[in-house]
Amino acid sequence: MTNNIKIAPSILSADFAQLGAEIARIDAAGCDWIHIDVMDGHFVPNITIGPQVVKALRPHSEKPFDVHLMISPVDQYIDAFADAGADIISFHPEAGPHMHRTVQSIKARGVGAGIVLNPATSLSCLDHIMGDIDLILVMSVNPGFGGQKFIHSQLEKISAIRKMIDASGRDIRLEVDGGIDRATAPLAISAGADVLVAGTATFTGGPDKYAENIAALRGQ
Numbered sequence: 001m002t003n004n005i006k007i008a009p010s011i012l013s014a015d016f017a018q019l020g021a022e023i024a025r026i027d028a029a030g031c032d033w034i035h036i037d038v039m040d041g042h043f044v045p046n047i048t049i050g051p052q053v054v055k056a057l058r059p060h061s062e063k064p065f066d067v068h069l070m071i072s073p074v075d076q077y078i079d080a081f082a083d084a085g086a087d088i089i090s091f092h093p094e095a096g097p098h099m100h101r102t103v104q105s106i107k108a109r110g111v112g113a114g115i116v117l118n119p120a121t122s123l124s125c126l127d128h129i130m131g132d133i134d135l136i137l138v139m140s141v142n143p144g145f146g147g148q149k150f151i152h153s154q155l156e157k158i159s160a161i162r163k164m165i166d167a168s169g170r171d172i173r174l175e176v177d178g179g180i181d182r183a184t185a186p187l188a189i190s191a192g193a194d195v196l197v198a199g200t201a202t203f204t205g206g207p208d209k210y211a212e213n214i215a216a217l218r219g220q
């Protein structure tokens with residue numbers, strides 16, 4: 001039996017020389033979503049992939065593409081990522097001046113909209129947007145790189161957001177991203193997370209281990 005926890009491997013830790021095959025492998029290994037980290041070398045100190053690569057990857061899995069934008073500005077790229085096949089697009093409030101407008105642009109494309117909170121970002125930015133969003137993503141590392149250590153102070157933030165979501169009565173997913181492994185996954189779940197992003201912990205050990213790694217993160 002599966003629980004309600006969704007596992008979203010971050011392809012940042014996949015073999016970039018064979019990304020399509022890697023996506024097919026994590027799909028077959030039982031992941032729920034596919035987390036795609038988009039970095040621009042400006043909002044964060046790393047550069048990854050753009051909408052053309054997302055489009056090329058789309059035929060390799062039918063599972064939801066969970067696109068995490070670490071770019072600034074954001075608005076002029078929403079259509080390109082929606083066209084490329086994103087199912088959820090999340091962005092950081094610090095990346096642009098009009099958070100509500102960006103959410104509306106994402107929703108207008110029939111795509112789920114998510115807000116990403118950096119470790120030091122205040123919860124107050126969620127106050128007037130809870131009625132419009134589908135997902136809140138808590139960064140448990142500073143954005144930019146895979147393989148960093150989980151920042152434990154974020155557990156308190158996850159618990160506070162869980163209360164806000166339950167009080168809202170809306171169906172908002174609470175995702176945690178960064179340093180999730182077999183030790184930290186249960187902590188994030190206990191605090192109220194229901195989607196776990198995991199790059200290093202999914203891809204460690206090579207393709208033969210993907211299914212075991214994903215099941216372990218789910219707590220099975």
Ligand SMILES: O=C(CO)[C@@H](O)[C@H](O)COP(=O)(O)O
Nearest residue numbers: 143144146147178179199200
């Ligand atoms: O958004 C990011 C980093 O900015 C993440 O999605 C990481 O790629 C997760 O990697 P691990 O910490 O699981 O290795």
Ligand SMILES: [Fe+2]
Nearest residue numbers: 010037068177
């Ligand atoms: Fe991410």
